[in-house]
Amino acid sequence: MDKSQLSSEKTELDRFAHWENVYSSKLTTEVSWFETEPTTALRLLEHMLPQGGRIIDVGGGASFLVDRLVSKGTWDITVLDISSTAIEHTKRRLGDAESNVSWICEDITETRQLRTYDVWHDRAVFHFLTNPIDRQAYLDRLNESLSSGGYFIVATFSPDGPEKCSGLPVCRYSPEELEATLGCEFRIVTSSQHNHLTPSGKTQRFTLAAFQKV
DSSP states (O other): OOHHHHHHHHHHHHHHHHHHHHHHHSOGGGSTTOOSOOHHHHHHHHHHOTTOOEEEEETOTTOSHHHHHHHHTOSEEEEEESOHHHHHHHHHHHGGGGGGEEEEESOTTTOOOOOOEEEEEEESSGGGOOSHHHHHHHHHHHHHHEEEEEEEEEEEEOTTSOSEETTEEOOOOOHHHHHHHHOTTEEEEEEEEEEEEOTTSOEEEEEEEEEEEO
């Protein structure tokens, strides 16, 4: 095994360990990205897929978005998260309704379990991918798994947002920078700046954007 393989495996293990520690040491309602009501994401999803379809929520292991989606009973829902602890918290919260969701516990840059989706939703995963190799792996899976005409909804820290989150560095994006990163296979549909108030009372500036695969 060469040094690059060892480095890659260590990075992956460190990433798993980091997020397991976060969700094992904090309540779901204590993490900085907690939202009681994911109003903005729901509004976009209902606008883009009013008649139902397949949705994957990447990094949604502890999010309350899945609760709201399940309660509406309209969509085929998949939740992917790197942390098994986060997923188990949400399964317990949903109770019997958790059987209505497909769960994937893997690193999005590594998974091979994806199907084809009509909407790929990502609130604050992509901006943690500071390594260009990881970003490209993510984009490869997005392109492989999103249907033609499907939508990519993403929230990242904006250029004037925090430089770190959960002790990790992030990449900050404007809508134009996201568009350039995605390339010509995507066209921007809508974008906005969003102020998120954390449980500790701090304000974080996000870029929220939706793209359509052409």
